Amino acid sequence: MGEELKVIVFTLADEEYGVEVDKVRTIERMQPLTRVPKTPAFVKGVINLRGVVVPVIDLRGRFNVAESEPTDNSRIITVAVGDMEVGLIVDSANDVIDLDSDSIEEPPEIVGGIRAKYLRGIAKLGENRLLVLLNLEEVLNKQEIIELENFEG
Amino acid sequence: MEVNQYLSMFIDESKEHLQAINDNLLQLENQPDDIGIVHDIFRSAHTLKGMSATMGFEDLASLTHEMENVLDLVRNRKLQMEPLIFDCLFKSLDHLEMMVQDIIEGGTGKADVAPIVSALKSIVSGDYRKEVAATAEAVKTGASDDSRRLDEFQYSVLSQSIEAGNKVFFLEVKIRDDSVLKAARAYMVFDALEQNGEIVKSNPSVQDIEQEKFDKVFSVYMISRVDQPTLEQIIMNISEIESVNITPIDRQSLEEAKNDQRPAAPESQTEAAAELRTAKAQQGSSRQNAPVAGRTIRVDIERLDTLMNLFSELLIDRVRLEQLAGEIRRVDLTETVEHMARVSSEMQNVVLKLRMVPIESVFNRFPRMVRDLAKTLDKKVDLVITGAETELDRTVVDEIGDPLVHLLRNAVDHGIDPVADRIAAGKPETGTVHLRAFPSGNHVFIEIEDDGKGINREKVLATALKNGVIHADQADKMTDTEVYQLLFASGFSTADKISDISGRGVGLDVVKTKIESLGGQVSVESRPGLGTKFSVRLPLTLSIISAMLVKLGSEKYAIPLSSIVETAILRKERIRTVHGIRMMDFRNTIIPLLSLSELFECPSYSEADEEETEIVVIRKGEKIAALMVEEFIGQQEIVLKSLGKYLTNIFAISGATILGDGQVALIIDPNALIK
Numbered sequence: 076m077g078e079e080l081k082v083i084v085f086t087l088a089d090e091e092y093g094v095e096v097d098k099v100r101t102i103e104r105m106q107p108l109t110r111v112p113k114t115p116a117f118v119k120g121v122i123n124l125r126g127v128v129v130p131v132i133d134l135r136g137r138f139n140v141a142e143s144e145p146t147d148n149s150r151i152i153t154v155a156v157g158d159m160e161v162g163l164i165v166d167s168a169n170d171v172i173d174l175d176s177d178s179i180e181e182p183p184e185i186v187g188g189i190r191a192k193y194l195r196g197i198a199k200l201g202e203n204r205l206l207v208l209l210n211l212e213e214v215l216n217k218q219e220i221i222e223l224e225n226f227e228g
Numbered sequence: 229m230e231v232n233q234y235l236s237m238f239i240d241e242s243k244e245h246l247q248a249i250n251d252n253l254l255q256l257e258n259q260p261d262d263i264g265i266v267h268d269i270f271r272s273a274h275t276l277k278g279m280s281a282t283m284g285f286e287d288l289a290s291l292t293h294e295m296e297n298v299l300d301l302v303r304n305r306k307l308q309m310e311p312l313i314f315d316c317l318f319k320s321l322d323h324l325e326m327m328v329q330d331i332i333e334g335g336t337g338k339a340d341v342a343p344i345v346s347a348l349k350s351i352v353s354g355d356y357r358k359e360v361a362a363t364a365e366a367v368k369t370g371a372s373d374d375s376r377r378l379d380e381f382q383y384s385v386l387s388q389s390i391e392a393g394n395k396v397f398f399l400e401v402k403i404r405d406d407s408v409l410k411a412a413r414a415y416m417v418f419d420a421l422e423q424n425g426e427i428v429k430s431n432p433s434v435q436d437i438e439q440e441k442f443d444k445v446f447s448v449y450m451i452s453r454v455d456q457p458t459l460e461q462i463i464m465n466i467s468e469i470e471s472v473n474i475t476p477i478d479r480q481s482l483e484e485a486k487n488d489q490r491p492a493a494p495e496s497q498t499e500a501a502a503e504l505r506t507a508k509a510q511q512g513s514s515r516q517n518a519p520v521a522g523r524t525i526r527v528d529i530e531r532l533d534t535l536m537n538l539f540s541e542l543l544i545d546r547v548r549l550e551q552l553a554g555e556i557r558r559v560d561l562t563e564t565v566e567h568m569a570r571v572s573s574e575m576q577n578v579v580l581k582l583r584m585v586p587i588e589s590v591f592n593r594f595p596r597m598v599r600d601l602a603k604t605l606d607k608k609v610d611l612v613i614t615g616a617e618t619e620l621d622r623t624v625v626d627e628i629g630d631p632l633v634h635l636l637r638n639a640v641d642h643g644i645d646p647v648a649d650r651i652a653a654g655k656p657e658t659g660t661v662h663l664r665a666f667p668s669g670n671h672v673f674i675e676i677e678d679d680g681k682g683i684n685r686e687k688v689l690a691t692a693l694k695n696g697v698i699h700a701d702q703a704d705k706m707t708d709t710e711v712y713q714l715l716f717a718s719g720f721s722t723a724d725k726i727s728d729i730s731g732r733g734v735g736l737d738v739v740k741t742k743i744e745s746l747g748g749q750v751s752v753e754s755r756p757g758l759g760t761k762f763s764v765r766l767p768l769t770l771s772i773i774s775a776m777l778v779k780l781g782s783e784k785y786a787i788p789l790s791s792i793v794e795t796a797i798l799r800k801e802r803i804r805t806v807h808g809i810r811m812m813d814f815r816n817t818i819i820p821l822l823s824l825s826e827l828f829e830c831p832s833y834s835e836a837d838e839e840e841t842e843i844v845v846i847r848k849g850e851k852i853a854a855l856m857v858e859e860f861i862g863q864q865e866i867v868l869k870s871l872g873k874y875l876t877n878i879f880a881i882s883g884a885t886i887l888g889d890g891q892v893a894l895i896i897d898p899n900a901l902i903k
Contacts (some may be wrong), residue, residue, distance in 0.1 A: 109892040110783060111871070112828035113879040121871060121884060123892050126541060128869045128884045159873040215874065 077176035082198075084170035084206065085152060088140045092165075092207045093174070093198070094154060102168050103151040119164060122151070129153055131162035137214065138193070156211045172206075174198050179208060234593050235331070236524055238283050241629070242328050245272040245279075246321065253317055260309040263302075270299040271738065276324070278633050282597040285337045288327050294348035295320050301352060316347050382429045382449065386482055389451045396477040397459065400447045407468040411440040416466045418448075424462060425452035444470075449477070529623050532583055539572075539579050540772060540867040546572050547864070547888030576772060576865065583623070587665050587674075588616040590629045594636055594663065601640045608658040609644055611636075615665035620672050624746055624766055628674070631739040631750075635676045635762050636661065638736070643678035643760050653757060655679065667790060668848045671748075671899060677761040683754040685711050692717065712752045716740040765899075773868060775885075776844065777861035777893065780825050781832025784893040785857075786866050786885055791898040793845040793852060795860060800839055812854055814845065820853045822901055827880065833858050846898040853902050868895065 082093035083102070101124065108120035108131055117136030121128050131151055135142045148167035153160060182194035195208040249272045256265045273296045280288035295317060301307035323344055331337040386396055399421075403413050414437045421427055429449040432442045452459055456474050463472045475481070546569060553565040595611050602609040620628070644659035651657060662677040688711050692698045697717045698706075716736045743750045748766040775786040776795070803821060804811045810821040821843070825833050835841045835856050843854045866885040869892075871878065882897035 107891065109884070109894065110831075111875060111878060111881065111894065112830070114875065118875065121875075121892050121894075123886050123890050126544070126886065128871055128886070128892055130872055130875045157873075161872070161874045 077178075080174040080176050080179075082172055082174050082206070082208070083152065083168060084172055085150070085165040085168040087134055087138075087165050090207060091205065092209055093172075094152070094209050094211060096171060098154045098156060098211055100153040100155050100160065103153065103162070105145045105149045105151065105164075122162060124153060124162070127160070129160050129162050131164060133164045134214075135164075135166075154211055154215075156215050159215055161215055172200070174206075182207070234589055235283070237589060237629075238279055238593075239328065239332055240526060241279060242276055242288075242324075245276045246325055246328065248272045249276075250321055253314065253321065256309065257314055263305070266299055266303040266309075270296060270303055273299060275630055275633075278630075278637070280337075281600065282593050282633065284596065284600075285327070285331065287339050287341050288324060288337060291320055291323060291327075291341045291345060291348075294345050294352070297352045298348055307351070313351055316344070316351060320344050320348065383482065385428050386449060386451070386477065387479070390477070390479055390482065395452045395455065396449070396482070397452055397456065398447065398449055398475045398477050398481075399459070399463070400445060400473040400475075401463060402445045402470040402472070404468045404470045405444065407444075409468075410442070410444070411437060413466065413468050414442070414446060417463055417469070420462050420466060421448065421450055421459075424454045424459065425450050529626075532579075532622075536579060536583070536772070539576065542572060543576070543772065543865060543867055544886055544888070548890075551888045573865070580772065583621050584619045585622050585625050586616065587618050587620050587625055587628070587672075590625055590632060591616045591663065591665070594632070597633070598636060598640055598661065601637060602644075605641060606646070607640065607644050608647060609640055610658055610660045611663060612660060613663045618665040618667055618672055620766065624672075624748075627742065627746055628764075628766065631742045631764070632663075632674065632676070634736070634739045635764075636663065639676050639678040639680070639760070639762070643680035645681040649681065653681075668899060672766045674764040674766065675761060676764075677759060679759040682756040682758055682760055683712055683715070683752070684756070688712070688714055708754075712754055715752065716750070772865055774863060775866045775895065776863055777866075777887075778824075778842075778844065778857040779859040779861055780828070780830045780857060783828075783830060783832065784861065784887065784891070785824070786864075786893050786895045787844055787846065787855070787898065788895065789863065791846045791848070793847050795842065795844050796854075798841050798843045798854075798856075800841070812843075814852065814854065817852075819845070821856060822853055823856045824896075825856070825858075827901070846901065848899045848902040851902045855896075855898075855901070866893075866895070 081096040083096055083099050084091055084093050086092070103122075103124070106122055108122055110120045111118060111130070117133050119131045119133050119136075121130050123129075133142055134140075143166075145164070146166070150165055150168040151162040152165055152168055153162045179196035179198045182191045182197050184191050193210055193213045195210045198206045198208060200206050249269050252265050252269045252272070256262065256269065259265065273292050277289050277292035277296060280286075280292065298307070298313065298317065302309055302313075307313070323339060323341055327337045327339050330339070389396055401414075401417055403410050407413055418427065418430075418434070418437075427448055427450045430437065431447050436442060437446055454462075456476060460472055460474055463469060546565075549565050550569065553562045591613050594613070598609055598611040639661050644661065645653070645655075647657055650659065660679050662675065664673075664675045664677070666673055685708060689698075689703050689706075692711075692714045693700060693703060697714060716739070740750055743764055743766070746766060748764060750762060750764045752760065752762050754760040774789040776789055776792055777784055777786050779785075798812060798821075802812060804813075804818070806818070810823075811818045812821045823835060824830070825835060835858070838858075841856045842858065842860055843856055844860075845852060845854045847853075866887075869884045869886065871881070871884055880897050880900040881894050883895045884892050885895055887893050
């Protein structure tokens with residue numbers, strides 16, 4: 076038995092993903108966003124989270140998966156990595172599960188269009204359920220945003 | 229010049245620096261190989277030197293200068309730290325503290341630092357190893373010198389006694405090694421002496437002797453009613469006394485004893501003696517000024533921040549309450565909310581004022597500094613200060629002093645050219661350094677401009693190459709601006725000689741780091757032969773500002789009121805186009821007309837199909853431009869919020885605020901819109 080890991084499970088384009096519970100601050104329903112001009116397309120804007128202004132990004136857009144209109148199930152998961160606090164728009168968030176760290180395997184090159192460097196690993200849940208664990212540090216890597224901007228510009 | 233104004237600032241700052249040096253020295257003693265700590269000490273000493281020189285405390289400055297020299301050798305690994313050097317540095321620190329204390333008590337901060345300065349110099353020159361032995365000896369003789377020393381009062385008592393024909397003796401009494409009750413024996417001696425005369429001075433003091441704070445030997449000056457042999461007999465009759473040495477004192481030996489205290493005797497180089505002298509010099513120094521400390525209290529800026537944050541929360545709720553009261557329309561509720569609004573805006577003024585101080589308090593110490601600098605360097609320099617009344621957040625004012633000192637010293641030392649060169653170049657003999665401060669939007673600009681020789685591109689490149697800041701193949705491709713920016717690179721200094729004023733590479737890199745840590749920017753422009761201009765841009769770092777809220781379709785933006793000249797309505801036909809750029813007439817000039825919706829790629833609004841557009845005229849310093857918006861919402865106090873670490877460097881957006889309805893509105897940075 077490895078370490079026990081509590082993970083929040085969310086869905087994005089029919090795949091199930093997980094982030095460690097200690098990185099998650101809150102899970103919010105969709106709310107009006109204030110657009111921030113001249114930012115990458117996946118930056119949807121900022122919200123007021125109990126007096127703190129928090130930027131929100133669309134994970135679909137971040138991973139170059141086709142974006143879709145938010146639904147009633149859409150959620151904003153706010154995560155804190157280092158001294159950054161960012162909200163992630165996901166299709167739904169509905170579960171907290173315990174994982175054995177031994178059951179996490181190295182990610183393959185690409186999963187659902189997401190490159191391996193954004194992934195921490197893949198965990199098997201039962202027979203045909205796979206959970207993709209995100210590497211939030213890479214997902215929120217600012218260096219890459221700058222490169223993206225340069226590429227677009 | 230009014231000194232008191234910044235004296236308290238000097239005192240606070242120097243106390244902090246002394247404390248920092250002390251802490252770091254202690255730390256260094258444990259990790260003598262950590263050059264990082266040496267760097268920190270060096271920087272503190274360097275700043276202290278600059279500050280004291282500015283304030284005219286020359287003894288402080290000269291002592292710190294010597295400390296700096298020692299530390300410079302250490303940080304360049306030319307000198308290994310060892311106990312003796314530590315002792316010397318700590319001793320210097322004690323002296324500095326004494327001098328600062330004297331200044332606090334209204335003194336002049338003068339002290340005789342010659343012995344400690346020469347000790348430091350000997351460390352720099354490497355002579356100290358030879359001197360160790362000599363110093364040890366000096367300590368011995370010094371100790372006895374010390375015991376013979378008399379103050380003014382004691383001297384006059386003794387000299388009158390001698391004139392009156394009384395017998396005056398100097399006694400040195402030694403108690404036996406095996407004595408258990410030294411204090412008791414000493415007391416018996418004193419008792420016996422008092423019965424036979426009057427004790428004028430004892431060394432150590434009577435209190436110390438009573439508490440047994442002495443080592444077998446003590447000495448006494450006394451006016452005796454009995455002759456020398458009788459006195460000797462009386463003392464030797466007391467048990468456990470090993471010996472007594474009695475010297476008669478006449479006018480001549482009395483003079484010697486007195487003269488001993490004059491600093492004119494440099495051969496008694498012991499630190500104990502030096503300290504005593506410093507103490508005396510302090511007592512002697514005029515205290516015509518009342519104590520200056522205690523007129524202000526220093527409040528931790530964190531507490532002010534907390535207060536400000538709490539107040540911001542209150543402000544957001546206030547706006548919300550006002551809205552709700554407007555909807556509910558109950559007279560007493562409306563009245564209460566209005567009253568609350570008045571109280572809170574009063575409170576806001578107070579909270580803001582707590583943090584805002586005119587930059588004058590920093591600027592005021594510069595004219596003297598520049599004058600002294602110019603004198604030292606044999607240059608002629610005029611310092612022209614404008615905008616000293618510009619107000620800045622206290623945090624920024626507290627921190628901006630050091631960087632500005634560096635930049636000004638830099639301008640006078642490296643910028644302004646020597647008189648001969650100036651005449652040769654056809655420039656006026658006297659150089660001018662402009663120091664300007666002006667607010668613009670959420671920022672304050674501080675400019676330091678000299679009319680000197682400008683920055684020598686080739687020299688900067690050569691130094692950068694030598695110090696490994698850049699590679700040879702980069703050098704040719706760099707623009708002038710890029711080359712000038714090299715000045716801010718770490719460990720860079722173009723001064724040929726190490727001078728008292730600037731140089732040694734504690735300079736522009738520190739300035740840049742400091743300014744950036746304040747959320748500001750520093751840049752440099754230069755025209756060869758004509759001069760150099762350093763521009764520092766600082767945020768007001770206010771958490772509450774007045775702003776104009778404007779609407780663009782479904783989006784709301786806030787424009788800081790401080791950047792707004794006026795608002796107006798512009799008919800479409802009055803828009804002109806010059807070289808494809810939209811312009812408009814504004815008070816006899818033509819100013820650019822910017823479309824906010826285009827700049828921000830606003831999806832829900834475009835002024836293209838409007839007959840009339842609302843415009844906001846904004847300014848940055850002298851430059852003016854107009855912004856087209858859809859509608860004015862109104863003026864409001866807004867709470868400045870950061871967009872967080874994830875979104876940085878966003879075009880023309882300086883932050884965000886939360887409106888009464890909980891929505892986030894972005895704050896426009898007009899400085900980014902005006903080029």
